[in-house]
Amino acid sequence: MINIKNLHKSFGDLQVLKGIDLKVEQGKVIVLIGPSGSGKTTFLRCLNLLEIPTDGTIELDKKSMNFTKPVRKKDITSFRSLTGMVFQNYNLFPHKSALENVMEGPVIVKGVSTQEAEKRGKELLTRVGLGDKLDFYPFQLSGGQQQRVGIARAMAMDPKVMLFDEPTSALDPELVGDVLQAMKDLAKEGMTMVVVTHEMRFAREVADEVIFMDQGVIMERGTPDQIFSNPQQERTRQFLNMIH
Numbered sequence: 001m002i003n004i005k006n007l008h009k010s011f012g013d014l015q016v017l018k019g020i021d022l023k024v025e026q027g028k029v030i031v032l033i034g035p036s037g038s039g040k041t042t043f044l045r046c047l048n049l050l051e052i053p054t055d056g057t058i059e060l061d062k063k064s065m066n067f068t069k070p071v072r073k074k075d076i077t078s079f080r081s082l083t084g085m086v087f088q089n090y091n092l093f094p095h096k097s098a099l100e101n102v103m104e105g106p107v108i109v110k111g112v113s114t115q116e117a118e119k120r121g122k123e124l125l126t127r128v129g130l131g132d133k134l135d136f137y138p139f140q141l142s143g144g145q146q147q148r149v150g151i152a153r154a155m156a157m158d159p160k161v162m163l164f165d166e167p168t169s170a171l172d173p174e175l176v177g178d179v180l181q182a183m184k185d186l187a188k189e190g191m192t193m194v195v196v197t198h199e200m201r202f203a204r205e206v207a208d209e210v211i212f213m214d215q216g217v218i219m220e221r222g223t224p225d226q227i228f229s230n231p232q233q234e235r236t237r238q239f240l241n242m243i244h
C-alpha cells in the first residue's frame with residue numbers, strides 16, 4: 001500500500017528527514033515513536049504532501065511521486081486525496097456543525113451530492129459514537145468528541161491510508177480512551193494506518209509494527225514486543241526508559 005524510498009526533507013539548511021525507507025502492507029497499523037524533534041510529524045506531513053519532500057519517492061496505492069523533480073500542483077491534490085490526516089488540534093471548522101464538518105470535503109472537493117454526503121456523514125459520526133451530536137458545533141463538544149469528528153471527517157474522503165499526528169496528546173486523560181477506541185475500530189476494519197503517538201499501550205495492543213525514529217532516520221523497527229521488551233539499539237532503550 002505504501003512504499004517510501006530514500007525520503008529526504010530539509011527546511012533551509014536544517015535536514016529533518018535523512019533518507020527514510022519504509023514499506024507498509026495494506027491493512028497494517030504502524031506506530032511511529034521517537035524523541036521530540038526527531039521528524040515524526042514532518043514525516044507524516046510529507047506522506048500527505050502538506051510538506052513537499054526534497055528528495056526520494058513515495059508510492060501510495062500504486063500511484064508514485066518522485067521528488068527529485070519539482071512536483072505539479074494538480075498531482076499534489078490527487079495524491080493527497082489518498083490519505084486522511086487527523087491532527088493533534090482537530091482543525092475543525094468552528095462555524096460548522098459536526099455533520100457539516102464531515103460533509104464539507106466530499107461536497108466541495110469530490111463533488112458528492114449534499115444528500116449522499118449527509119447520509120455518509122451521519123453513518124460515520126454514528127460509528128465514532130456521535131450519532132446524537134450531528135448538529136453540535138465544535139465549541140459544544142469535548143476535545144475527545146471533536147477529535148472523533150476529525151476522524152469521521154478524514155474517513156469521509158475514503159482515504160486508502162489514515163495518518164494520525166498525536167491525536168490524543170491535546171486531550172484530558174479521561175477523554176483519550178474514546179478516541180483510541182475509534183482508532184482501534186478502524187484498525188479492526190482493516191484500515192491501513194500510520195500513527196504518531198505517545199500512547200504506548202495503544203502501540204502494544206494495535207500496532208503491527210513499531211518504528212523508532214531518531215534524528216531524521218529510522219533507528220529501529222519491529223513488532224511491539226521486539227521494540228518494547230527487547231530493543232536492540234541503545235537509543236531506543238534510553239527513549240523507552242525516559243517515557244516509562
Ligand code: ADP
Nearest residue numbers: 011014016034035036037038039040041042043
Ligand atoms: P517530531 O514530530 O518528531 O517532534 P518534527 O517533525 O515536528 O519532529 O520536527 C523536526 C524538526 O524539524 C524540528 O527541529 C523542527 O523545528 C523542524 N521543523 C518542522 N517543521 C518546520 C518548518 N515548517 N520550518 C522549519 N523547521 C521545521
